[in-house]
Amino acid sequence: MGGFGIGTGEFAIMGLMPGVALDLGVTEPQVGHLISAYALGVVVGAPILAIGGARLYRRHLLILLMSFYALGNIASALAPGYGSLLVFRFIAGLPHGAYFGVAALVAASLVPFNKRAKVVSLVMMGLTLALLIGNPLATILGQHLDWRYAFGFVGAIAALTGLMIVLFLPLNRQEERQSPFSEIRAFNRPEIWYPLAIGSIGFAGMFCVFSYMAPTLLEVTGVNPFWIPIALAVFGLGGFIGNILGGWLFDRLQFRSVGWMLLWSISMLLLYPYATENIWTMLVMCFLVALMVGLGPALQTHLMDVAHGAQTLAAASHHAAFNVANALGPWLGGMAISAGVGWQSTGYVGATTAAAGLAIFLLAWRQQSGAERVDNDVAFSQDH
Structure with a gap:
């Protein structure tokens, strides 16, 4: 339920x-x-609230975070203008990452x-159900009411x-419960920063395409606004299935x-611009x-494996990283669109960020393989 609310709050603006x-x-x-602005709120709020709440019981912290989220979104609904809405979207984003991080730790325990990756994907299912149901419903509310x-x-x-x-x-x-300072000390390791960088940059491509999907449907595909919630629902179905497949795949292949x-991701984002002129190919690509x-x-599960002594901070920072992607993707896509290269250019921009994410993954894989070889050599020398 919390994931559904947060996902709807995060993505609703895209359809509206x-x-x-x-x-x-x-x-x-x-x-x-x-x-x-919302994504920046997540980036700022996730580590600060995770550190500040490190001494609290996780149940109490979840209640506080969700109450905060409710207030931020009610304020957004009442915002009198663009400037105040910008501020309220930032405030609403503050508890997002800490809530998901703590909820994932509770479930994995x-x-x-x-089975941890599978149960983390179940926690994240609320987010994908928001893409499938919540976001189209919010779009319909916006189109027919306000x-x-x-x-x-x-x-x-x-x-x-x-x-x-x-x-x-x-x-x-x-x-x-951890001391805030012990979490900070344990957090500063490359094996934590690599997956955060992958999420920050490699995932930006999806947000680049998704953020401008509604105007692309209207301006390039040339369809009636009726199709926007349908396309969002199809996108949500893909996210729902992708979330389950991601947990299943990690349990088998690990990192x-x-x-x-x-x-x-690179392959699909490169194909996206060629699918935008027809509604049926557009729906498949969504x-x-x-x-x-x-x-x-x-x-998320890989971070839980490597973040010994800093699990709360790392789990929350994972969602901060994904919201760096949520800020980076629309910003880069908006620059391309404003430069006059067309709405469909978001696919090429997104493929570039996914390729950068793959480069970071290869560095992380090399670092992990080197660490494993050192551990094996130490174990061999101790045995002999």
Whole structure:
């Protein structure tokens, strides 16, 4: 439920872009800045709130974070103008990363070691259900009523989530809690920074395409606005399946799965511009690009494996990294569109960022392989 509310709050603005631009008297690339403001809030809030809440029981921290999220979205619904909405979207993003990170740690602590990626993907399922159901529903609300109702809807879901945590998540008083300073010290290692960099840059391509999907459908594909929530639902279905496949693939291939998913991402994003002129090929490509969501549970679980002593901070920072991608993608795409190279150019921009993510993965793989060889040599010398 929390993932569904957060995902709807994060992505709703993308389907509402034309209506928000018209109502506030701004351009669509300026509405893209609202997406970046939210993402910046996640980037800032995830490490700060994770560190600040390190001494709290996870149940209490989840309740506080979801209450904060409800208030941020209700304020967004009531924003009187573009400037205030920009500020409220930043505030709404602050608890996002810490909530997902703590929720993933709670879930992973309840299952055997080899099932963690699967259960993390189940936590993330709320996010993909938001793409499948929440975002199209928010778009319909915005088209038939007003875009403000979408954020009011998200605020109500967040309040309900807080209530459900109070009712159904028991308090574990044996839970190990970390000192904020010990988490910071344990965090500063290359094996943590590499996957965060992959998420920050390699995943930006999906957000680059997704952020400008609605205007691309209207301006390039030339369809009726009726098709926008349908395309968003198809994208959501791809994200839903990609999320499950990402967890399944990581449980089998471990960190190698990230490299294969980045190769898939580059291929699909390069094909995207050629699919934009026909609604049926566009719908197929929406589904295939959205499978990139599988990177989420894979990178989240890998971080849990390598972030010894800094799990809360690393888990929250994973979502900060993905929201760096959420800020970077629309910004780069907006620059390309403003330069006059066309709405479909977002595919080429996205493929470039995915290729950069693959380069970072290869560096990470080389570093991990070198560390494993050192460990094996030490073990061999001790045995002999």
